Amino acid sequence: MRMYLVDCRIGGVIKMRGKLIFLFGIDGSGKSTMLEMLKNSKLKNTIYTSCMKNAIFEEELYKAEAILHFSRSEVFSHEFKHVLHIGSVIYNMYDKIIPVLNNGKNVILDRYTICIKQFTDLFLKPSYNCLSKALDCLPTPDLGIYLDVEIETAVKRIEQRSIKTGIPPHYSESKKALIMKQTTYETQIPNEAYPIVKIDANKCIDEVYLSILNILNEVYATTL
Secondary structure (H helix, E strand, O other), X not given: OOEEEEOOOOOOEEEEOOOEEEEEOOOOOOHXXXXXHHHOOOOOOEEEEOOOOOOHHHHHHHHHHHHHXXXXXXXXXHHHHHHHHHHHHHHHHHHHHHHHHHOOOEEEEEOOHHHHHHHHHHHOOHHHHHHHHHHHHOOOOOEEEEEEXXXXXXXXXXXXXXXXXXXXXXXXXXXXXXXXXXXXXXXXXXXXXXXXXEEEOOOOHHHHHHHHHHXXXXXXXXXX
């Protein structure tokens, strides 16, 4: 299926020749691990990336913080930082990812708009939920792959990662937050306007990887 969307910058119509697919799930579900494994797969014509990393507008805030010697948490609200994050995601999609799709490449993302909307709903003031509407200018994905994992399994993985990296878990990675995220995803998924496949992410890494790879091969086969 080919996708069309209105370019919110110039009002033009963009023809999406490649497939847009993303992985998502709560922290500790294995998203990053799966993306790294997929990078070493033999899937042809595929780019693996993220629209959420290298957030250029947030980076400007961090630079200002370092130069002017202030703490952003003491000056700016979570909502302000979130506005910068949404703007960075939209910019990254139009600047880097949509051109790749237009050239006929398939793109597999680490997370997408449903994840930003979830964070908005859970951690920002309700009156700021409207901020996520800016994401409506982005293309609808062909497929979402949801890594469904038990909370206890996710907590153990996060603890192991923290020990390995020396970086303590973020407040949004607490057990309470993980439960809230999982509950929100289960509510959001049926309302999304594109297909979403659930994968049992409690299994060993190799089994999860093979499940995802089989799904991707099926999706790619439909374009032949």
